[in-house]
Amino acid sequence: MDKIKIISITAIVILVAVFGFIYLQPAKNTVNNIPSVDYASDPVPDFNEYERVQDKKRAFFDYLKPAIASQNEYISTVRALIMKYQEMHSDGQAYSESEQEELDWLINEYRVTNSEELKPVFTELLRKVDVIPEDLVLVQTANESAWGTSRFARKGYNFFGLWCFEKGCGFVPNRRNEGASHEVAKFDDLTEAMYSYMRNLNSHPAYKDLRAIRLQHRNAQKEVTGHALAEGLSKYSERGEEYIEELRQMIRVNQSFISSEGI
Numbered sequence: 585m586d587k588i589k590i591i592s593i594t595a596i597v598i599l600v601a602v603f604g605f606i607y608l609q610p611a612k613n614t615v616n617n618i619p620s621v622d623y624a625s626d627p628v629p630d631f632n633e634y635e636r637v638q639d640k641k642r643a644f645f646d647y648l649k650p651a652i653a654s655q656n657e658y659i660s661t662v663r664a665l666i667m668k669y670q671e672m673h674s675d676g677q678a679y680s681e682s683e684q685e686e687l688d689w690l691i692n693e694y695r696v697t698n699s700e701e702l703k704p705v706f707t708e709l710l711r712k713v714d715v716i717p718e719d720l721v722l723v724q725t726a727n728e729s730a731w732g733t734s735r736f737a738r739k740g741y742n743f744f745g746l747w748c749f750e751k752g753c754g755f756v757p758n759r760r761n762e763g764a765s766h767e768v769a770k771f772d773d774l775t776e777a778m779y780s781y782m783r784n785l786n787s788h789p790a791y792k793d794l795r796a797i798r799l800q801h802r803n804a805q806k807e808v809t810g811h812a813l814a815e816g817l818s819k820y821s822e823r824g825e826e827y828i829e830e831l832r833q834m835i836r837v838n839q840s841f842i843s844s845e846g847i
Contacts (some may be wrong), residue, residue, distance in 0.1 A: 628741065628774075631732040635731055641841045644732050648743070651778045652722070656715040659782065663713045664702045666690065669708040694787045711795050712786045714802075720810030721781075723834035740770030741777040746784070764827075790819040811834050 634640035656753045691698050694712045726743035731736035736742040746768040771777035785791050794816025801808045821827035
């Protein structure tokens with residue numbers, strides 16, 4: 585996996601100016617042993633073949649749900665590991681060389697400011713390393729990929745509107761402005777793409793509000809829902825509040841397909 589700079593396709597002007605780029609780090613550490621859902625040899629289904637809208641929605645969500653569950657399982661595993669290291673630190677236990685390497689990797693991967701005082705490091709890691717609700721992922725992918733029919737989704741597993749900035753890293757957009765150098769990121773499989781998307785939401789400064797909302801719900805022992813977290817995605821799209829309401833409307837309208845086999 586090459587290092588790729590990625591960023592939301594609809595938020596590029598805002599985020600480049602304010603926050604800079606995201607980095608997708610190669611899997612060099614055992615903590616980055618992403619749970620495997622092998623999509624590499626399987627092409628993205630042709631969702632245009634469905635005549636009934638209900639069938640198309642059901643097929644689209646059924647295709648994505650295993651990868652979402654797999655990535656959230658991975659995130660939960662990493663979160664438990666962070667808690668273990670936090671407890672070790674509180675008890676005054678020293679880390680082994682491999683444990684220290686894993687902790688350093690996590691600090692770098694999730695863009696956490698490192699310091700000798702580890703208490704705030706663990707606080708920030710646990711704020712960032714947390715699951716993304718399935719309903720939010722499903723409607724965002726539907727919104728950004730036109731229900732899986734965009735050429736970037738069909739040919740590069742990019743259901744998320746992610747750009748990259750190294751020549752040859754993806755697809756050259758048909759309507760790219762003169763002088764622009766970005767490409768639309770291309771991934772080897774759905775697992776890699778889903779990892780990149782979730783890491784983006786969990787680490788980029790643009791989505792700190794999403795993470796703050798999630799933490800508030802956890803602290804209040806309230807369910808963390810896509811409807812709630814959508815409030816923190818105003819910078820994912822240049823449409824801001826309109827984009828948030830569109831995602832929430834999609835969650836409401838498609839609830840039967842999200843929560844079950846559909847109708």
